[in-house]
Amino acid sequence: MSKINVLDKHIAELIAAGEVVERPASVIKELVENSIDAGATAITVEIKNGGITYMRVTDNGSGIARDDVAAAFLRHATSKVHSQDDLESISTLGFRGEALASIAAVARVELLTATQGELAGTRYEIDGGVEQDCEDAGCAQGTTFVVRDLFYNTPARMKFLKKDVVEANAIAAVMDRLALSHPEISVRFIRDSRETLNSPGDGKLKSAVYAVFGKEFTAGLIPTEYEWNGVKLWGFISKPSAARPNRSMQHFFINGRYIKSRTAMVALEEAFKGSLMVGKVPACVLHMGISFQAVDVNVHPSKIEVRFINEKPVFDAVYHGVKTALHSGDVPSVMAFQKPEPPVFEQPKASVQIQFTAPAKPADSQSPPVIPAVRPAAAPVHGFAVSDAHRPTFHTNFSAANIEFTEPVPVPEDDHPSASVMPEPVAGEPVQSAVLGVTPIETPASEEAEKLVGEAFNTYMILERGNELIFIDKHAAHERMLYEKLRAQEGQADQQMLLEPVAVTLEKNEYAAVMNSLDLCAAAGFEIDDFGSGTVLVRSVPLILGDDDVAGTVMEIAGYLQSAKNDITTEKLDWLYHNVACRAAVKAGDVSSPMELSALAKRIENEDIRYCPHGRPVSIVMKKKDLERQFGRIQ
Structure with missing residues (x-):
């Protein structure tokens, strides 16, 4: 049969x-x-x-x-x-x-x-x-x-x-x-x-980009136009400052057809090397005109994948075209200071008599002059508080249309306000770190088990404890602290309202993923609203994050939510905690004061922090005998 x-x-x-x-x-x-x-x-x-x-x-x-x-x-x-x-x-x-x-x-x-x-x-x-x-x-x-x-x-x-x-x-x-x-x-x-x-259909690519992605995205673009070895290139690339955390906003077109081309993608990112932060990629809307005989579009039913007879001209055109555009279009911002206008003094009216009266001398020439009891409160001068004893005072008396000016009290030459960036700590009070935001638990000097030796490469803290040297990765340690703090808040992270909402343009699938996860974002400390046409408006962020690179953080979150479709809610929330803690933590290479390092070291010791949220060790230990063996002191 x-x-x-x-x-x-x-x-x-x-x-x-x-x-x-x-x-x-x-x-x-x-x-x-x-x-x-x-x-x-x-x-x-x-x-x-x-x-x-x-x-x-x-x-x-x-x-x-x-x-x-x-x-x-x-x-x-x-x-x-x-x-x-x-x-x-x-x-x-x-x-x-x-x-x-x-x-x-x-x-x-x-x-x-x-x-x-x-x-x-x-x-x-x-x-x-x-x-x-x-x-x-x-x-x-x-x-x-x-x-x-x-x-x-x-x-x-x-x-x-x-x-x-x-x-x-x-x-x-x-x-x-x-x-x-x-x-x-x-x-x-x-x-x-x-x-x-x-879209207007006026033939201008910038008009189409504006209609699709909006004002914010369009403002961060550099025009590109180049021709090389039979390949014509035109369109827009993003400024390095407007780079994104993923490739969802890279759009390539050949002869009016949307394509996915690894050749063009690699050429684009190679041209941006040295201009972007690690982990960032450029966005683009790039058109390529090429001979129809030089490209085969009959490769896949979707007709998105294409094959070139010779990929080198395509790579070279994109690479050199983007390099040229970056050189001419990525102009650094110029900081300008406006010249202050001279003060304008009005002439007093004729009916007002002005008398300058010197203060009466005290009976005892050695005693200090009398300072009026009522005067303005102390105000900071150049960031430092000026004591009342050293403040110039002005005494006014309008009873007889006379204005009297009391001579200012001279300030001793050796008693000017200190220019120290950080004030000396008061004995017996715990020190609050301005950068790391951690307060150590007060420990009597006699009970201290660790001593801060210093820091290597602005990344690794070095502590001495008995016969051991402890090397601590300050970013990993601080990241773990912030992560545990977010977890302890049980989905109700402390928020801070931004002075101005931040508009973030997303790829349509990422935009949908964020809009479907607004409750999840709120639990992690982000208040996000729909702004329409693929754009979201960020109004609040987690308190520990601050307002640095809000757009970049939301782009990363959107990319994760779009790709993690099968993850359960707790896994997604945990990832958000990881991301926020990593961004908010002090970075490797950041300069930290000894006071901040000491505060961080005490927190690590008291909270028994061993691993960062990603599983990397926070500290490693070197024994004194191992060090002495390296120097040949012992066998």
Whole structure:
């Protein structure tokens, strides 16, 4: 009996559709690419329920002729490839002729289209690959696709779809790339009856970037334009100061097609070497123009991965183009001081008599002058408090329209305020560290078991205890302290309100992950609001974090939340504690005073801190005998 069975045409189409249509975003991508190939200058996309129940794509392109409508839904039917030679230089976004057939096989599709000069348009309906109706219809030139009930006839595929908000964000990402890839096309995206994107279509890439990512992201960009060895490069790169913690905002396009290229990514980051902090990567919106014969886009069904005949010209163009832009565009900020205006003195009125009266001399010439009992409170001068005894005083008497000025009390030459940055501690009081924020537990000198010897490389504290030397990583130790403090607050971290809310632009999937985890962020001490269009507004941060690099912290959190989809809440919260503690802790290389190091050492001793939150040891011990053995004092 034969074991090989020829599949039914309908089953074969359902299987083939899975390679092209994975989710609603796949449908939108294929349809808008057809609109672009049709010469559209305006494209509108509307979805409901994440696109699962309703998607509509409207364009003003060339339309489809009545005679071609039914054939357009046949597998491998296309107007973009006529011979084998055409595959060697593909200039259109679509070319396989599989999209419409795949979409129609797993959804209910309605088409409205009209070409220039036709008296009437065409309405065509097809469900699950079976034609239902074809009739005349009144419509403007262009094409409208309405796709309903995706995967209604393939429940196995339906159950693998994500939540509506996740699917909608995937479509939003496709629309963002469309607007960035073709700034000459006006792109409009309506999500559950709310417009979330509307690009002007004026042909200016900066306008498209502004429409997609907003003002804050656009302000941190440097324009780039370069040509090298047949590769033309143009677009924008981020300033080093606007670098990000992940690559989610790196966008590359070749001949108007969004791609993922490791060659371009490595060239970009190599060009930024020496300009970025460790752990940061640049963002970009870069277009590359290259000969169609030099790139193969027929590598993967998604057409995102491409293959170059020669990768070196692409690498060189990106590398040198970005280097040139950084050299000319990354201008350091200039600090300017405004020259103060001279004081303006008003002339006294004629009716006022001014008398300068010297104070009466005391009976005993050796006794100090009498200081009036009422005078202004002491005020800091250049950061130091001036004692009342040394303050110049001004005594006024307006009883007879006379103004009397009392001579200031002279200050002894050797009694000026101290210029010390840190005041001397008062005996018997614990010392509060200004930088590390730790207060040691007071211990009598006779009971001290450890002695601070010093610090190596502004990173490792060195303590002497009996016959041992203890080396302590101050960052790891301080990080552990802060981490334990956050954990002790049990999800109710102390917050501080920012003077000005910080707007942070995120990639659409990261933005969705943050919006779905607002309660989790609040438990870690972050108050975050939705600012719309992929941007969040940070109003409060954990008290221990301060207001340093708030945007960078939120970007890292967003990247983690987007990638850690399967982690339980406690694991996510623990990661947030790790991140906040690491950022707030004193850094390796920071200069610390002996007082701060001593305070930290006492906290370590009293709290028995051994490991940082990431598992690295806080301290290591060297025995005196091991040191003496190295010097040959003992065998």
